[in-house]
Amino acid sequence: MKKTLLILSISLIISACGSSKNIDLKSPVLNNAGQNTAIEMPNASSVQIALDVEYLASDELKGRDTGSEGIEKAAIYLSERFSDLGILPYQGSYMDHFKVEEIEAFNVVAMIPGTDKDLMNEIVVIGAHYDHIGMAPEANVDADVAVDSIANGANDNATGTATVLAIAANLKKLNFNKRTIVFALFSAEEKGLLGSKHLAQVMKKEGADVVAMINFEMTGIPMLNRPYITYITGHDRSNMATVFNTENKDLVVTGKLDQAAAFKLFMRSDNYPFYQEFNVPSHTFSTFDFTNFAHYHKVGDEVSLVNINHMTQVIDALMPGVFKVVNGDKLKLTALITE
Numbered sequence: 390m391k392k393t394l395l396i397l398s399i400s401l402i403i404s405a406c407g408s409s410k411n412i413d414l415k416s417p418v419l420n421n422a423g424q425n426t427a428i429e430m431p432n433a434s435s436v437q438i439a440l441d442v443e444y445l446a447s448d449e450l451k452g453r454d455t456g457s458e459g460i461e462k463a464a465i466y467l468s469e470r471f472s473d474l475g476i477l478p479y480q481g482s483y484m485d486h487f488k489v490e491e492i493e494a495f496n497v498v499a500m501i502p503g504t505d506k507d508l509m510n511e512i513v514v515i516g517a518h519y520d521h522i523g524m525a526p527e528a529n530v531d532a533d534v535a536v537d538s539i540a541n542g543a544n545d546n547a548t549g550t551a552t553v554l555a556i557a558a559n560l561k562k563l564n565f566n567k568r569t570i571v572f573a574l575f576s577a578e579e580k581g582l583l584g585s586k587h588l589a590q591v592m593k594k595e596g597a598d599v600v601a602m603i604n605f606e607m608t609g610i611p612m613l614n615r616p617y618i619t620y621i622t623g624h625d626r627s628n629m630a631t632v633f634n635t636e637n638k639d640l641v642v643t644g645k646l647d648q649a650a651a652f653k654l655f656m657r658s659d660n661y662p663f664y665q666e667f668n669v670p671s672h673t674f675s676t677f678d679f680t681n682f683a684h685y686h687k688v689g690d691e692v693s694l695v696n697i698n699h700m701t702q703v704i705d706a707l708m709p710g711v712f713k714v715v716n717g718d719k720l721k722l723t724a725l726i727t728e
């Protein structure tokens with residue numbers, strides 16, 4: 390673990406030197422005072438990303454199983470992170486309680502209210518699950534790396550959770566979102582998407598006008614030899630991938646991974662309940678491509694394998710697209726669905 394921290398610290402110093410990026414605006418953007426303004430996307434803090442991933446994946450949290458003491462500690466940490474960022478709780482409390490059979494479970498949910506009178510009632514949900522599988526069953530202990538039986542869940546999904554926090558920090562700093570943004574960190578994903586199902590159903594009952602859902606899973610390890618830096622599940626179901634790639638002129642932000650369709654990944658993460666309840670563009674961004682990570686749901690999913698520079702690059706690459714989704718034309722489902 391100590392060696393890990395040292396490597397992380399060194400990579401952080403290197404990555405902290407990035408420059409911020411001017412978004413290329415096709416048309417003038419009006420700020421909330423009605424003035425033309427150029428919007429500069431902030432860079433994510435790799436130091437903060439590393440701190441978040443390290444804490445969530447630490448042995449102290451014992452794999453963040455739903456109902457465990459470890460996940461409760463994680464939830465308290467995440468609420469405090471939102472609070473420190475000055476981001477409000479959603480519906481009066483960061484904790485969105487539900488039950489998994491007799492077990493108490495809670496999503497952590499925060500919001501930044503929209504400011505445009507015509508768009509503020511529209512909601513963009515940005516999410517990731519923060520739970521994991523706890524202690525690994527014997528069969529899942531990878532003999533080459535096992536020093537204990539804690540499935541730390543660093544890549545799955547401390548990385549997605551830290552990504553949501555970094556995007557939340559950026560959006561709070563920008564203070565420019567016409568639509569309302571709800572940041573949702575889900576529990577009980579590993580038990581069958583139960584946290585996201587609960588929140589999507591609650592929001593549906595409340596009459597919330599969710600217009601898009603952007604989800605993150607396993608963004609800690611880069612893919613090799615692919616012409617895009619992330620892939621998106623359900624690629625062909627909406628124009629989300631096109632928007633993210635159009636908004637960033639520097640690189641191909643996201644692409645289509647054939648295995649995502651083969652394994653029906655669109656239906657296997659927390660984007661899916663929002664698609665079911667609201668029938669709007671809802672997708673998961675990931676960089677786990679079935680070839681670059683051998684420790685899925687095993688004790689070897691440790692923070693030492695997570696590439697913080699890669700995570701930071703992904704977040705910075707996605708920001709122009711995120712900004713567009715919360716301020717621009719509504720995303721559209723496509724008629725042609727091939728995944």
Ligand SMILES: [Zn+2]
Nearest residue numbers: 518545546606
């Ligand atoms: Zn996951």
